[in-house]
Amino acid sequence: MSSLNFNLQEMMTVAASRMLAADDVCFVGIGLPSAAANLARLTHAENIKLIYESGTLDTKPKTLPLSIGDGELSDTALSVISVPEMFRYWLQGGKIRTGFLGAAQVDRFANINTTVIGPYDAPKVRLPGAGGAPLIASHCQRVLITLRHSKRAFVEQLDFITSVGFYEGGNSREELGLRGQGPVMVITDLGILEPDPISRELVLTHLHPGVSVEQVITATGWPLKIDADLKTTPAPTAEELYLLRELNARTQEAYAPDGLST
Amino acid sequence: MTTIKTLKEAIALYVKPGMTVALEGFTHLIPNAAGLEIIRQGIKNLTLVRMTPDLIYDQMIGMGCADRMIFSWGGNPGVGSLHRFRDAYENATPHKLTIEEHDHAAMANAYTAGAAGLPLAVFDGYNGTSYADHNANIRSITCPFTGKELTAIPALRPDVGIIHAQRADRDGNVWLDGISGVQKETVLASTHTIVTVEEIVDHVSEDQGGCVIPNWVIDAVCETPYGAFPSYASGYYERNNSFYMQWDEISRDYDRFLHWMQTFVLETKDFSEYLEKLREAKYV
Known part of the structure; x- marks a missing residue:
């Protein structure tokens, strides 16, 4: 890896950013999705519409928000609406093309857990819970998921399904009556996984530069299927890296210790 | 009809042990001062409702105010876990907390139904x-x-709904601007409502944008500058990200948390004294 001029976290963000269309309408989760979606806006998708669940429609933050409702999001938004309007009209009403989610855990059918690890009433780890993710996962036209690859994150069995991907595989998502295509891609720091068209099980389709298949298999908690036509993700371009690092630097500066302004 | 009161008077008048209380504000305009006043008055056995319980509910839960919480995302935004919430839920410290868990869509719909008078x-x-x-x-x-x-x-029908807003006029009409979350629904769904505001002015209107909530659905307006701190009030002050990060350390250990709450909350008479003490101790 030392010969590469980028790290895998950067590769993940860049790879995820490329999956957004130039004219996408994207509902953005906080954290990794937010970094990727804003990088897309700074690179190939200048006119992308970014939406955050706090009620900000078509927002253009200069720095990455720490929380889902930072002032930077509302100050740079085309419109700010209430949270009930966001969930009832825009999400449930089917007005969003791409839902972009992070996750604590996923299973082989790209179902997501962000609620609890261990039994619900006696948890090993109590996680924050859903926020808006379940309706984003069930009502956007397509879903992208991004998270770091590890055995703790890619698990055989979820203790809680917070947001539904392909449920039990095959046609089971459609049979539940969920809208849209579901998760079309899971982008990690090791590679990219995509659902098999029939079984809907996630298959490794891309390896990031410098990563081995064994590394990905070791970091996955189920016997991972590898695409026969496994590709290497194109490395970040100089421009992508420059813009991502600038965005991160601006964000870090904005979070420098602050005081009560008077 | 609204009356202008001190926050101490309003909380004492409307918030009673065992009630269901919603303090709303979606990242923006979180009524932190009101939550701390409930702690100061030692009001217990509450069912706390909030879509995004963060620092203020962590404080209320850690101080034993809550028996039950209805919520859809509980964390320290951008930082991590709520240690006092997790300790109460997982280890019953200081006592058992039961939860009713939803997602945001459900909570937003439940407030809307409450506001609309539906069951x-x-x-x-x-x-x-x-x-x-x-x-x-x-x-x-x-x-x-x-x-x-x-x-x-x-439907969600809290006994008391509490929000923070930028301004109210002397008749108690309230004006708020920026991210408005479920605040209007909370006011309209609740039996009694308390609104803390940055300032009381002669006149509020929607000429400059924002939203006015008329005074006949509000019981008490309390002038409470910086009342959303460490969250923010658009047009007045920014979110204090550093305090959210510091809270992670303050709240991690129960004894340190108790000592901190004793020093900064229980031993101060109101929110302005609390802020002054935080400044002296270089927390802000």
Whole structure:
């Protein structure tokens, strides 16, 4: 890896950013999705519409928000609406093309857990819970998921399904009556996984530069299927890296210790 | 009709042990001062409702104010876990906390139903998730026109709804601007409402944008500058990200948390004295 001029976290963000269309309408989760979606806006998708669940429609933050409702999001938004309007009209009403989610855990059918690890009433780890993710996962036209690859994150069995991907595989998502295509891609720091068209099980389709298949298999908690036509993700371009690092630097500066302004 | 009161008077008048209380504000305009005043007055056995419980509910839970919490995302935004919430839920410290868990869509719909005077909220959600396995209030209902199966949950009708806003006029009409979350629904769904504001002015209007909530649905307005700190009030002050980060350390250990709350909250008479003490101790 030392010969590469980028790290895998950067590769993940860049790879995820490329999956957004130039004219996408994207509902953005906080954290990794937010970094990727804003990088897309700074690179190939200048006119992308970014939406955050706090009620900000078509927002253009200069720095990455720490929380889902930072002032930077509302100050740079085309419109700010209430949270009930966001969930009832825009999400449930089917007005969003791409839902972009992070996750604590996923299973082989790209179902997501962000609620609890261990039994619900006696948890090993109590996680924050859903926020808006379940309706984003069930009502956007397509879903992208991004998270770091590890055995703790890619698990055989979820203790809680917070947001539904392909449920039990095959046609089971459609049979539940969920809208849209579901998760079309899971982008990690090791590679990219995509659902098999029939079984809907996630298959490794891309390896990031410098990563081995064994590394990905070791970091996955189920016997991972590898695409026969496994590709290497194109490395970040100089421009992508420059813009991502600038965005991160601006964000870090904005979070420098602050005081009560008077 | 609204009366202008001190926050101390308003909390003492409307918030009683055992009530269901919602303090709303979605990242922006979180009524932190009101939550701390409930702690100061030692009001217990509350059912706390909030879509995004963060620092203020962590403080209230850690100080033993809550028996039950209805919520859809509980964390320290951008930082990590709520240590006092987790300690109460996982280890019953200081006592057992039960939860009723939802997602944002459900909570937003439940407040809207409460505001609209309906007994239930109907929406298209939760299919295939594990929520209904752990929450008996998530049921199913069949559309009488199409036969489609939909999700039903009870409306939220808090005994007291509390929000923070930028301004009110002397008659108690309230004006708020920026991210408005579910604040208007909370006011309209609750039996009694308290609104803390940055300042009381002669006149509020929607000429410059924002939203006015008329005074006949508000019981008490309390002038409380910086009352949303460490969250923010658009046009007045920014979110204090550093305090959210510091809270992670302050709250991690229960004894340190108790000592901190004693020093900064219980030993100060009101929110302005609390802020002054935080400044002296270089927390802000």
